[in-house]
Structures are given as C-alpha cells and as structure tokens.
Amino acid sequence: DAGVTQSPTHLIKTRGQQVTLRCSPKSGHDTVSWYQQALGQGPQFIFQYYEEEERQRGNFPDRFSGHQFPNYSSELNVNALLLGDSALYLCASSSGTGYTEAFFGQGTRLTVV
Amino acid sequence: AQTVTQSQPEMSVQEAETVTLSCTYDTSESDYYLFWYKQPPSRQMILVIRQEAYKQQNATENRFSVNFQKAAKSFSLKISDSQLGDAAMYFCAYRSGYTGNQFYFGTGTSLTVIP
Numbered sequence: 416d417a418g419v420t421q422s423p424t425h426l427i428k429t430r431g432q433q434v435t436l437r438c439s440p441k442s443g444h445d446t447v448s449w450y451q452q453a454l455g456q457g458p459q460f461i462f463q464y465y466e467e468e469e470r471q472r473g474n475f476p477d478r479f480s481g482h483q484f485p486n487y488s489s490e491l492n493v494n495a496l497l498l499g500d501s502a503l504y505l506c507a508s509s510s511g512t513g514y515t516e517a518f519f520g521q522g523t524r525l526t527v528v
Numbered sequence: 529a530q531t532v533t534q535s536q537p538e539m540s541v542q543e544a545e546t547v548t549l550s551c552t553y554d555t556s557e558s559d560y561y562l563f564w565y566k567q568p569p570s571r572q573m574i575l576v577i578r579q580e581a582y583k584q585q586n587a588t589e590n591r592f593s594v595n596f597q598k599a600a601k602s603f604s605l606k607i608s609d610s611q612l613g614d615a616a617m618y619f620c621a622y623r624s625g626y627t628g629n630q631f632y633f634g635t636g637t638s639l640t641v642i643p
Contacts (some may be wrong), residue, residue, distance in 0.1 A: 445630070448554075448629070448630065448631075450568075451630075455633050455634030455635070455636075456635055456636075457532075457619050457634050457636055458573075458619075458631070458633050460630035460631065460632075463629055463630065470629070471629060471630060473630065494602060503571060505571075505573065507573075507631075509629070511589075512549075516563075516578060517631065519572055519573035519574075520570040520572065521570060521571050522572070524571075524573045
C-alpha cells in the first residue's frame, strides 16, 4: 500500500515565478491538507481539501491556492514567489471529517532564489 | 487560535536510557486530540503516539508513553530504552475535536541518541 506521495522532492525557482506541487493521498483517504514548514519551525497549516473543495484555510495569502481532483489527489500552487516562500511543503492525507490521524508525505523542498 | 509550546529545542540521551520531551498547549476547548510526531532526516512526519483529551489513561505505544496532565495543559513524551533510530525531530501537535481539522504544531525538539 503506497502511502502519501509528493512530487517533486526538490525544486528551485526564481522570485516572481509560479510553482505547482503535487500530492497523492494514501489509498482510501479522501482529505488532503497542505502544510508549510520553514527551516527550524513546525509545520504551519495552509489549507485542506475535501470533495474537491477548500474546506479550511490557514493564515496564508491568496498567492497560495490549491485544487483537488476526483481521484482525491491535490495540487498546491504558489504565485509570485517570494524568498520567504522557501520551505518544506508537506502534504497530509486523512479519511473523512472525523479523523484522528493524518499520514504525511516526505514533502517537497522548495528553494526560491 | 491554539498554541503549542515545546521549550526544549535540543535534547540528548544515552542509548538504552530514558528521555522525556516536554510540551504544553493552550486551549479553551474540552474536546481535542494531542499527538507526537517524529520527523527523521527523511523529512516524513511519522505518528509516534496519540492521546484523546477525554481519556484519563495515558497512552502507551511500546517504548513510547505520554504523561497527559489536562489541568496543567501538559503533554510530555517519554522514550524508554532509547535506540539510535529514535534520533529525529519530535513535534507535539494539537487538533480540535470541534472546529476545523488542522493540526497546530510546536517548534520541535531535536533528539540526539548517543551510542
């Protein structure tokens, strides 16, 4: 059983560019959450997708957007990249609305230069 | 918003010894869940242990156990018989049982295991 998979594993972008990160949830999971983990910090919640809709959003600007596909996979898009967007982006998958556990992927390391 | 505080940026333990990692949290809710996640250099967050706030009994998972003090809003992790593979970043996390589904994470504790 494949767990949560994220792609790419590493990415280097230039300020002002746009980036798309991808996540495939664990088999049987229908909910995907995205987190940003800056160096030396704990993960910060960006948003969550369920039934192809954004259900909840953290304190992140509109430059951060997402999408969920019918197969439950998800994308995170970041526009107009800033140096401060450099971080590890983690995807977490879970099942339904009453879950008590989430499974995380290995993350995408984004570096903005 | 809920906050989670880990006051120990770094800890070390001798192999086979016991170590305790501290975590405090702030909430006005009565229904919530607490977690300890391990993040090794591979970067993947791995669930170590989970505690439901309504349960008085402390959770245990093999060598890992917690000391959950609800009134004090404290949630410490005890690792017994430490192994080299336990070396990692450990994050304490909170999730509300009412609203939202996001995790609130602390800033982490880096655990070194000395052979």
